[in-house]
Amino acid sequence: MLTGTQVLVLGGDARQLEVIRKLSELDASVMLSGFDGLLTPLEGAIHVELRDDVLERIDVLILPVVGTDDDGEVTAVFSDRALKLLDEHVSKLQKHCKVYTGMAKPYLRHLCENHGIRLIELLDRDDVAIYNSIPTAEGAVMMAIQNTDITIHGSVCIVLGLGRTGYTLARTLQGLGAKVKMGVRREEHYARAFEMGFKPFYIKDLMHESGNIDLLFNTIPTMIVTAQIIAKMPARAVIIDLASKPGGTDFRFAEKRGIKALLAPGLPGIVAPKTAGRILADCLSRLISDDIRQRGDGQ
Missing domain, CATH: 3.40.50.720 (NAD(P)-binding Rossmann-like Domain)
Structure with missing residues (x-):
């Protein structure tokens, strides 16, 4: 279970819906930004703005499969508003916070490196x-x-x-x-x-x-x-x-x-977004659980 874990899902497409459902089922506290156009609310998740007080308390930041473009813009198909991840945002993250994405462009890598935040690229994983x-x-x-x-x-x-x-x-x-x-x-x-x-x-x-x-x-x-x-x-x-x-x-x-x-x-997200989302959701839930366990063992 992920009880007490604060997760922010920032933008994404239909694959992220499966991730949100899975993490909510595991009792994580899931916050959403870039999903204001969703017609059906997702049970167990709340919508938030990308504010300092939100960023300062999260344990996990989940970005779309392609994290950002070269200017920091984040794909958010469920919103009409532009969504950007900036240096000032990453600077507010706690040092134990991890950023998960599918693949990262140099912009996102540099942001995380500059602030000592660990970045995990899921598509680098064999599974x-x-x-x-x-x-x-x-x-x-x-x-x-x-x-x-x-x-x-x-x-x-x-x-x-x-x-x-x-x-x-x-x-x-x-x-x-x-x-x-x-x-x-x-x-x-x-x-x-x-x-x-x-x-x-x-x-x-x-x-x-x-x-x-x-x-x-x-x-x-x-x-x-x-x-x-x-x-x-x-x-x-x-x-x-x-x-x-x-x-x-x-x-x-x-x-x-x-x-x-x-x-x-990016065919998985086009031809089978539910299956592709479940693949990401299962991997993310295991990684986050393992991280929580390791942090607990280290205390």
Whole structure:
């Protein structure tokens, strides 16, 4: 239980609703800022302004999956008002307060570092990333179906990157009957892809592998699907880039070449916000409980 723990949820989308419900069920004192447009009130949570007296007493600050932009603006889909996290806000936090987000841009990292506040990026965790790979893979398949006139079964697909998302996506495509080619950089990933029944190749050979494909899925957040690669792809091919913005594809050249290329970061929150929210909620509740226990042991 989280009885007595003061939590402020600052902005977010539908995923945060699941987080709020979970923490309220565990008896945390949950305060909300940036949710004034909610049509249905959330039981056990109260709405507050981002004031000093609120910030000075919280134990946990929860931000959206992308914590802030480069100017401190916080996404708040349930509010029409602009919401910003500023230096003056973080300076009011107690030193034991922890800030949780999915991924942090340099702005947020610098704020927390400057004031000695610990920042936890949930998407860096293997458990969260692996759970999130499930709705990501399903969303990628949905996009492929919507943007092609062929079945996944029998299609020739390239998946770039045998990381947590690439692994789940390649296995999902394989289960639907696709012929999956896996682009990797490391020898152990080549061996694992071979063991799983994919056709592995090294990414340095991507140009030679992209001449006769239907779908290319990229999970690597660096420019990897270059103009030279796209020039070799058949006109029918579709690129679905799952890497974080700006992705790893030359979208300008793809458009010039007439190849459909889609940037699709953050699919869990789009295609399955309830599931994605529960993943975050379960992880957050465990981390906060562990922190409370450790602080109690240290007293």
